[in-house]
Amino acid sequence: MHIGSFVLAAQFPGQGQGEALHRAVRTGVAAEEAGLDSVWLAEHHFIPYGTCPSAVTLAALLLGRTSRIRVGTAVSVLPTQHPVALGEQAALLHHAAQGRFVLGVGRGGPWVDLEVFGTGLAAYESDFPESLDLLLRWLRE
Secondary structure (H helix, E strand, O other), X not given: OOOEEEEOOOXXXXXXHHHHHHHHHHHHHHHHHOOOOEXXXXXXXXXXXXXXXXXXHHHHHHHHXXXXXXXXXOOEEHHHOOHHHHHHHHHHHHHHOOOOXXXXXXXXXXXXXXXXXOOHHHHHHOOHHHHHHHHHHHHHO
């Protein structure tokens, strides 16, 4: 059995975004020290519930501060970015971290993301399968 931890960079009242992100990284390092197998990082935009706008970037930082634990995204919000660009980032981390990076993708949740990034509801409802297919084809080929 593999045991992992879900890490959310939540910003508590009176706390800055930087502290929320630093706490998330410290939590990931502590997970490795405790012997867990993986850490999964959440991506959220424009809300204090989660101040991490790029789970891939935070994963890169955590991979650099650990040596054994697998680090994954839970999730990278696919409708807010180009699938090939995300695939390139994932491939870079996979190779640089000697296979310890795991890419998790999803449709996201807060509608404000879709509005701000200009992708709209169609990216969430109907375009996701096509974007996922492109990402998978790019990673495989």
